Amino acid sequence: MSAETTAISRPRRWDNPFDPDLSTADVERILAAPVFRDLDPNRFPPGQSLPDIVRNDARINRYQRGDIVVLEGDYGNSVFVILSGKVNVLYGYLPEIGRPPRRARRPFWNALAQLWRNSREIETRTLSPSARAVHMRANRGRAYLPDIERVIAEHSVTPLEHGDMFGEISALSRGPRTATVFADTDCELIELRWQGLRDLRARDPDLRERVDHLHRTRSLLAHLSESPLFAHLDEATIALVAQEIRFENHGTQELFPTGELPTESGGSLAGEPLIAEEGSLTDDLIMIRAGFARVTEHLDHGNRTVGYLKNNDVFGLEEIVRQWRGNGSVPLRNSLRAIGYLDILRVPAVVMERYVLPTMPEHLLPVAADTDIRATPVWKRDESATGIEQPLVDFLIDERIINGTQSMVIDLDRCTGCDDCVKACAATHDGNPRFVRQGPSHDDVMIANACMHCVDAVCLIGCPTGAIHRDLSSGDVHINDDTCIGCGTCSRSCPYGNIVMVEIADKAGTVITDRETGAAIRRATKCDLCAGQLGGPACQRACPNDALVRLDMSNPGEMVAWLHR
Ligand code: SF4
Ligand code: SF4
Numbered sequence: 001m002s003a004e005t006t007a008i009s010r011p012r013r014w015d016n017p018f019d020p021d022l023s024t025a026d027v028e029r030i031l032a033a034p035v036f037r038d039l040d041p042n043r044f045p046p047g048q049s050l051p052d053i054v055r056n057d058a059r060i061n062r063y064q065r066g067d068i069v070v071l072e073g074d075y076g077n078s079v080f081v082i083l084s085g086k087v088n089v090l091y092g093y094l095p096e097i098g099r100p101p102r103r104a105r106r107p108f109w110n111a112l113a114q115l116w117r118n119s120r121e122i123e124t125r126t127l128s129p130s131a132r133a134v135h136m137r138a139n140r141g142r143a144y145l146p147d148i149e150r151v152i153a154e155h156s157v158t159p160l161e162h163g164d165m166f167g168e169i170s171a172l173s174r175g176p177r178t179a180t181v182f183a184d185t186d187c188e189l190i191e192l193r194w195q196g197l198r199d200l201r202a203r204d205p206d207l208r209e210r211v212d213h214l215h216r217t218r219s220l221l222a223h224l225s226e227s228p229l230f231a232h233l234d235e236a237t238i239a240l241v242a243q244e245i246r247f248e249n250h251g252t253q254e255l256f257p258t259g260e261l262p263t264e265s266g267g268s269l270a271g272e273p274l275i276a277e278e279g280s281l282t283d284d285l286i287m288i289r290a291g292f293a294r295v296t297e298h299l300d301h302g303n304r305t306v307g308y309l310k311n312n313d314v315f316g317l318e319e320i321v322r323q324w325r326g327n328g329s330v331p332l333r334n335s336l337r338a339i340g341y342l343d344i345l346r347v348p349a350v351v352m353e354r355y356v357l358p359t360m361p362e363h364l365l366p367v368a369a370d371t372d373i374r375a376t377p378v379w380k381r382d383e384s385a386t387g388i389e390q391p392l393v394d395f396l397i398d399e400r401i402i403n404g405t406q407s408m409v410i411d412l413d414r415c416t417g418c419d420d421c422v423k424a425c426a427a428t429h430d431g432n433p434r435f436v437r438q439g440p441s442h443d444d445v446m447i448a449n450a451c452m453h454c455v456d457a458v459c460l461i462g463c464p465t466g467a468i469h470r471d472l473s474s475g476d477v478h479i480n481d482d483t484c485i486g487c488g489t490c491s492r493s494c495p496y497g498n499i500v501m502v503e504i505a506d507k508a509g510t511v512i513t514d515r516e517t518g519a520a521i522r523r524a525t526k527c528d529l530c531a532g533q534l535g536g537p538a539c540q541r542a543c544p545n546d547a548l549v550r551l552d553m554s555n556p557g558e559m560v561a562w563l564h565r
Contacts (some may be wrong), residue, residue, distance in 0.1 A: 006506050009513040011485040018193050019029045019059030030054050030190050034163030043203045057196025063183040066144040070181040075470040077194045077524050079167040085187020088157040090180045145182055168215045171197055178222040195466050216247060223289055237355050246346040251338035252273055272337035278329045282319035284346040291342035291456055292402060295334045308397045318366045324353045388559060395442035404452025406529060406550045413444040414547035424542030434527040451498045451527040453477050455554055463487040479524050486522035499526045
């Protein structure tokens with residue numbers, strides 16, 4: 001350590017309360033409100049008491065009639081409880097907001113309005129700077145709907161009132177908001193950031209059960225609403241189908257649990273939990289909710305990867321359709337394995353045959369009556385992926401690069417090793433580059449060790465302060481330097497090793513140390529996509545050889561276009 005140091009107190013979790021101006025009276029009001037008043041203070045230890053959690057992780061927000069509290073598609077990391085007044089949940093595209101939903105949806109949500117009412121849950125709040133036609137309150141910088149009578153008349157909305165909760169889906173799943181919520185009257189909402197919710201759930205089993213039940217039920221409906229397979233069903237049928245669906249989790253967050261790279265002949269592929277086995281009876285349609293799954297087929301004495309599935313993909317549909325068409329019992333033509341952590345839904349085949357298939361439009365059925373389903377390998381269904389050679393696909397799957405929305409891909413055939421990309425990164429970040437020009441490679445394609453801003457960003461899970469978070473609008477993963485306490489949880493959680501813990505220095509280059517212990521203060525650092533830089537990541541702009549690009553791996557077409565540029 002340098003002899004010259006600057007000493008500060010070591011940053012702690014609650015150095016930055018959610019609302020520094022929250023008064024003692026506000027804390028008492030929250031503790032007396034629905035949800036909070038049911039919690040047993042004796043379950044909480046002295047250093048993390050219930051009032052402490054409320055004082056630091058909660059705040060009271062006041063809204064005027066028409067204000068948008070939560071915008072569908074934005075990212076959020078908090079939940080809400082209605083303290084006074086009313087809000088409306090609106091599910092679907094709202095032209096006034098000027099931004100279509102990320103996926104087509106349908107309005108059967110309202111049929112299940114009881115799931116929103118009389119609950120003791122919360123929801124979240126987010127304002128999108130991308131909103132075009134939405135109005136902004138000049139005095140408070142808040143988006144609002146100027147004509148909510150018309151919105152209510154033209155759209156299906158679900159009212160929520162005192163004591164109701166919303167926002168748990170995004171807060172618990174790290175995904176985007178699934179509905180828009182706006183104030184129906186002037187109202188007050190308690191907002192609890194997710195790390196506070198995490199602590200309450202950990203200490204109070206009753207609250208955990210209520211929140212988890214609501215999360216599972218609402219997220220199931222959100223998932224069904226996004227799937228074209230169920231778009232033709234009426235509300236009552238959707239509710240029947242939802243009742244029969246089972247949830248399952250498989251796998252682990254570790255990238256390679258066995259410590260070995262997967263191989264085509266089995267190897268640690270055998271370490272990936274088997275969810276459905278080739279040749280067995282087709283009992284369920286499997287829907288992927290989160291994570292990634294590998295589809296394989298037997299080849300000689302091993303298994304060959306034929307594709308992968310991600311959020312909203314399904315497995316087993318073709319076999320179920322064949323069975324329904326009267327082909328008897330049709331065995332699964334492939335196996336399905338969890339790559340890392342996987343969250344799935346199982347829809348029983350009998351439910352598909354009874355409620356879904358008889359009215360499904362013919363063009364949505366994956367196979368015609370006389371089609372041999374063995375002639376339709378998984379990858380062929382995704383035409384945008386057909387331009388990628390299978391070994392490269394296998395590499396991207398095995399290394400779980402498919403999780404990245406901003407993977408840094410380098411063409412080794414064009415890269416001259418000039419390091420202009422690294423220098424540009426350093427120049428943009430006070431001399432400290434946020435990535436290394438190394439990483440796993442296949443032939444001429446290398447994936448550099450830079451944060452990929454993952455679809456499933458497991459680095460977010462354990463952060464005690466919420467310093468690592470998603471940008472509410474873009475979904476990019478950022479670290480707030482002011483609230484990072486340097487615990488290293490995110491760095492240990494990132495399966496790709498893309499977060500580095502660094503010692504920090506002041507402007508004069510003097511190392512900053514802990515006043516009490518003398519130890520260097522550490523913070524987490526990683527690629528931030530050059531946030532705030534017009535023109536995007538400096539690495540990509542700096543490359544003189546067009547060798548480096550940031551690609552969204554959930555869209556194989558981007559990779560195809562780049563490979564054939
Ligand atoms: S830090 Fe790691 S897990 Fe988190 S978004 Fe970046 S690459 Fe993904
Ligand atoms: S080191 Fe990572 S997990 Fe810990 S506070 Fe900082 S951002 Fe959060």
